[in-house]
Amino acid sequence: MPRDPDHPAVRSAPAPSPACGSDSFEDIWAGLEPAFRHCLELAWASARAGSLGIGCVITASAGETVATGRNRLFESDCGDDHLAGSPVAHAEMNALGKLRAGADHRELTLWTSLEPCLLCAGGIRLARVGRVCFLAADPLWNGMAEVLSSNPFGLAHGIKTSGPRPGELAGFAMLLPFHAWQFWAPGSDANQLWHAHSPALGDLAVQLAASHELVALAAAAAPVTEVIRELWGRLGAAVGTDPGDALA
Numbered sequence: 001m002p003r004d005p006d007h008p009a010v011r012s013a014p015a016p017s018p019a020c021g022s023d024s025f026e027d028i029w030a031g032l033e034p035a036f037r038h039c040l041e042l043a044w045a046s047a048r049a050g051s052l053g054i055g056c057v058i059t060a061s062a063g064e065t066v067a068t069g070r071n072r073l074f075e076s077d078c079g080d081d082h083l084a085g086s087p088v089a090h091a092e093m094n095a096l097g098k099l100r101a102g103a104d105h106r107e108l109t110l111w112t113s114l115e116p117c118l119l120c121a122g123g124i125r126l127a128r129v130g131r132v133c134f135l136a137a138d139p140l141w142n143g144m145a146e147v148l149s150s151n152p153f154g155l156a157h158g159i160k161t162s163g164p165r166p167g168e169l170a171g172f173a174m175l176l177p178f179h180a181w182q183f184w185a186p187g188s189d190a191n192q193l194w195h196a197h198s199p200a201l202g203d204l205a206v207q208l209a210a211s212h213e214l215v216a217l218a219a220a221a222a223p224v225t226e227v228i229r230e231l232w233g234r235l236g237a238a239v240g241t242d243p244g245d246a247l248a
């Protein structure tokens with residue numbers, strides 16, 4: 001028997017499930033680990049302050065936060081971190097700087113919005129943190145996290161790494177530093193490498209830098225959830241086009 005589209009039972013039926021890859025922001029945000037949500041909040045705080053837009057959280061085995069840090073490359077105030085305004089004021093370094101030397105950190109997990117660079121990978125090994133999870137690949141330092149398990153000194157500690165993740169939130173994690181490169185140093189070799197890795201996301205960064213849309217959201221102190229929701233459709237289009245391993 002054909003279904004009557006005007007029948008109340010049909011009109012009140014739930015909408016069809018969204019196609020794969022088109023889940024709502026609310027669902028995907030709610031499903032993200034709290035430490036990664038915190039990383040993105042810190043990343044947006046970093047971007048709002050004019051730095052690169054990268055955040056890091058270290059958690060204990062039960063999930064409680066042990067330390068946080070954010071990128072403060074272009075800031076003079078280090079806030080609750082140790083490093084600001086220097087080339088090494090990275091999110092991971094600022095989080096690792098809050099751990100105590102000599103303590104056993106093998107049960108800790110370091111969460112970061114962007115794949116650790118060589119500097120931070122070394123810091124993770126020296127701190128003897130047991131596990132690293134990152135959202136987006138860093139085109140400049142792609143595979144650096146694997147050095148931790150391919151180098152004999154790193155292998156001896158057995159650091160577990162996880163990432164990059166697919167989807168819009170990884171795209172947003174990459175977009176913030178991408179936008180900073182585009183806004184402050186569009187001709188830099190770093191920006192060129194990022195564009196070669198993720199051209200569609202790079203085009204979005206170019207559009208946002210030209211329109212000052214992210215700058216306006218930063219000036220309005222918009223929460224990170226509002227910013228991601230605003231960009232959701234454009235992030236989805238970009239990560240569905242780019243071949244980069246962070247955006248599969």
Ligand SMILES: [Zn+2]
Pocket residue numbers: 090091092116117118119120121
């Ligand atoms: Zn780093």
